[in-house]
Amino acid sequence: MKKLSIHQLAFVIAGLVAGLVFVSEGTNLFAKEKQVVELPLGLEPFKVPADNPLTKAKIELGKQLYFDKRLSSDNTVSCASCHDPNKGWSNDEAFATGVDGQMGGRSAPTIINSAYFPLQFWDGRAKGLEGQALGPIANPIEMNLPIDKAVEKLSEIPGYRKQFKKVFKSDVTADGIAKAIASFERTVLSGDAPYDRFKAGDESALSPAAKRGMDLFFNKAKCSACHKGHSFTDLAFHNIGVGYDKDNPDPGRFAVTNQEGDRGRFKTPPLRDIHTSAPFMHDGSVKTLKEVVEFYNKGGIKNPQLDEEMKPLKLTEEEIADIVIFMKEGLKSKNYPHVDPPELP
């Protein structure tokens, strides 16, 4: 054992007196609850609500509920209809489509890495995945099934009754539905991309173009001002001007907070496996990643609440192409989080 200097020893003694154990280099001060799911390379642990610990049985129940169209009024729409694993956990369309073909005014955000968001929906009106899960079920233009009816409907299915007893030690409840779906959604994780392997020391993980794109992403193009961290999102809300070229632009987070500065602000989406979930932006108005970068390159669309970071970037065509390659290749996970629909009770 390495000997301690007097100086070091003094601190150790002081720590012991205070009833402390000192951390050593590399100790994760943010160590979170034990995870049931394995985190892909590059991702940080996420928080799980104390009253909704992850269990395999609960995740399995949540998966069934997520894919079950009986949670809609006419048995035609499930969570997976708009957040489809085969379509980047979105739906390939500009807007979410609910029962009777009703269309909302916003796109279906991807479920990938939604575990990290403390506030859900494009405008952050729901707290956590548990706060979000029941919203679309009850929404008249989405699944259109009042929650008490959903509880009634599921209660008539013996397989669900049995699982709720096992998982929650209760009958079918709204709270249980929300917790189970949230638990399943927490397992939809994307990591272990070439970017992560490059960061871990594999110089060959990224192509030359992707490396150039990465450098632009974190510097000249300023993408990392908002798309930062392990999941490439600051989890916050920004106004980049999307929709301000039309009449009556969506007020976004303003509708939740009533703060003028939040007008036109929407959640920063995560970017891992982003190539799978076109079209982009909260209104699905941008079809390709190239068009996304071009939108930023011109500085977005001017409006009074436009984020200060939004300025023309003066990127060349080659630089735009490199950034797109970085997102398409560099952030593409080795194991896309595909989930097949389960057998339903």
Next chain:
Amino acid sequence: MKKIRVITSVFALLAMSTIVQAEPKVETVVEGLSVPCGVAIQPGTGHVFVADSAAGRVVRIVDGKIENVIVDFPIDKYGKGPTYPIGPLGLAFIDEKVLAVGGGGYPDAKDKLRVYNIPATGGDALNADEDDAAALEIPATDKLAGEGNFYGVAFTGDALFVTCNGDDTKGWISRAGVKGAKVGPFMRAIATKELTEVDAPVAITVAPDGSLAVGQMGEISLPGDGLLTFYDPKDGAKLANFETGLSDITGLAYAPKGKLLATDFAWADTSEGGLFQIAAKYTKKKQSIEVTKVTGLDKPTAIAVDAEGNVYVTVIGSGEGASGKLLKISNL
């Protein structure tokens, strides 16, 4: 060696006393301030200096009265609604006669860290553009945006450390060496956003062990994402990092006996703002912190503590016009 640096810094935090129990006494020292954003205690005299930001001046409080010390700072604006006019921001004394002032009144890359030889009590106020004052900038480079909105200023004995709000991809703390009367060069030093993955260093102070304690504000649209991070001022190494649950930490200061206090502006819901104590906590082999609200405050912006442990906090307030105040909080 790094292991011990972590230990010592974390100990600086953990050495803090237990959580406040007493009912604090809150008094208004002066009112009629316009977006006050900085406060510092003058060594020797114990006078409280305030950056009366939207009024474009730095003032000192003598016997409960406001006295101009430096005037005519330029004014810019901050925020998208609410929007605040801002001029001088962070304050830090180098010694009894020399005051560093972080600027926020110009666009990024043009804002200045200025250092003034201040007049004695009752003397004529200086102009912000005083010829004798050092005026240091951090311009843009090929890859990096210029810096500005120098909100927090801390003096370690041989350098000024300044929180910056220009390059949102890096979140710089900048450093200006101080040797005798010479201040500078002023250079980017710690890329806090790369080290913490959270935006916007704002509050800064020097911990009892000499490390830098920094309040990372995070996103103003996202509640609860504020960090408390410790850095080694010698090389910028991150020593420890704690999630605080606070939203927008605007001020940090150590009171006697190592008690760490923080002000939280709480942009998303300012009714949640206030003065907080941050104390060490250790459970189940995990080191963490415990954050306790001392008192609610109306948009607190900066904090300083005098030798007797009296806490001075500037608040913007919610009234029309100059609703800002300097508060004195005691009995902690």
